[in-house]
Amino acid sequence: MADMILRTSLTSPFGRKPRLAAAVLGLSGWIEVTPADTFDDNDSLRAQNPLGKVPTLVLADGSTLYDSRVILEYFDHLAGGGRIIPSEPEARFAALKLQALGDGILDAGVLRRLETLFRDEPSWSQRWLGYQSGKMNRALDVLDMAPPSDTDILVGEIAVACGLGFIDFRLGDDWRAGRSRLAGWYERFAARCPGFAETAPR
Known part of the structure; x- marks a missing residue:
């Protein structure tokens, strides 16, 4: 139970x-x-x-x-501590910072989704949608320049992967275009992360 x-x-x-x-x-x-x-x-x-x-x-x-x-x-x-949130300060704050970036992508993406969900299309604020898209694109560009770890699965990697999965599922943005390093990381993460397929949105 x-x-x-x-x-x-x-x-x-x-x-x-x-x-x-x-x-x-x-x-x-x-x-x-x-x-x-x-x-x-x-x-x-x-x-x-x-x-x-x-x-x-x-x-x-x-x-x-x-x-x-x-x-x-x-x-x-x-789970005993230090498994997905490192105990050592430098690694800990790096993981938490990466989580904040992934969560920020999600926050902006959800706000875009809600704008189109609760308003009829003629009432959509293109300025608002563009503002949120700008946040997401800047974050994605930073991640492409320095992709997350290919060995660790920490809170940061989890948050970023969930953010990219949400874009595919709900927004349909072609975030992979021009971001081959991030796209490659996501593909490798999906293959090595336990529960990735089972937790995919549906």
């Missing part, structure tokens, strides 16, 4: 982060993934997380943890 319940959506890139981390750390068997509807006023998610956001982790005692960064740190703690 699972010790924890992960409230999320199978299409959420932020929800994919802890699912992927759990697979990497060998914790998947401890976790029951339960769908949550962030738009449903009656979903118990809003009692578990006042922000009504996914992912939210429900622990065995009924207490909760959120957001994805906190949940990943908790999973690292459960």
Whole structure:
């Protein structure tokens, strides 16, 4: 029986982060993934997380943890520490910085998605969409100049991979064009990362 319940959506890139981390750390068997509807006023998610956001982790005692960064740190703690968040300061802050870049790609991508989801096309703010796309493109260019590790699977690599997967799934941007180093890294990461295919959005 699972010790924890992960409230999320199978299409959420932020929800994919802890699912992927759990697979990497060998914790998947401890976790029951339960769908949550962030738009449903009656979903118990809003009692578990006042922000009504996914992912939210429900622990065995009924207490909760959120957001994805906190949940990943908790999973690292459960796995003995230093597994996906290094203990040594220089490596730790490098991993956290890379995670912030991956999460920033996701934040901007989700804002683009919401603009087109909640407004009819004639009302879309092209200025807003361009502003968010600019953030994403600058981050992707930086990642192409210095791709993540081909050996480590840390919080940074997980966040970046989830960001790239979200672009493919929801936005359809041709982010690979002109970014062969990042595209190659993503392909190699997908092949070596436990749970990558199983956690793909669907």
